[in-house]
Amino acid sequence: MTTEEQVWRTAWILAEHYGEDGISVAADMARSFEFGGKNEEREVWLSIMDKVRELTAEHDPSPAFQQ
DSSP states (O other): OOOOOHHHHHHHHHHHTTTTTTHHHHHHHHHHHHHTHHHHHHHHHHHHHHHHHHOOOTTTTOGOOOO
16 A cells, blocks of 8 residues: 555656656656556556646646756
């Protein structure tokens, strides 16, 4: 079972390393689990994708991503 803290931590790492491209990375991971029939893992990656989107949103950028 994945905790909410783990999901946010993963989203933060993707956002920090890939910026908005982290959304696509998470979406690709979700798709790969969908193809593998692993729906629980797919849902986790969709949640990560949403959190990366939130972290990288232009209207509310996180100070950590501003340079």
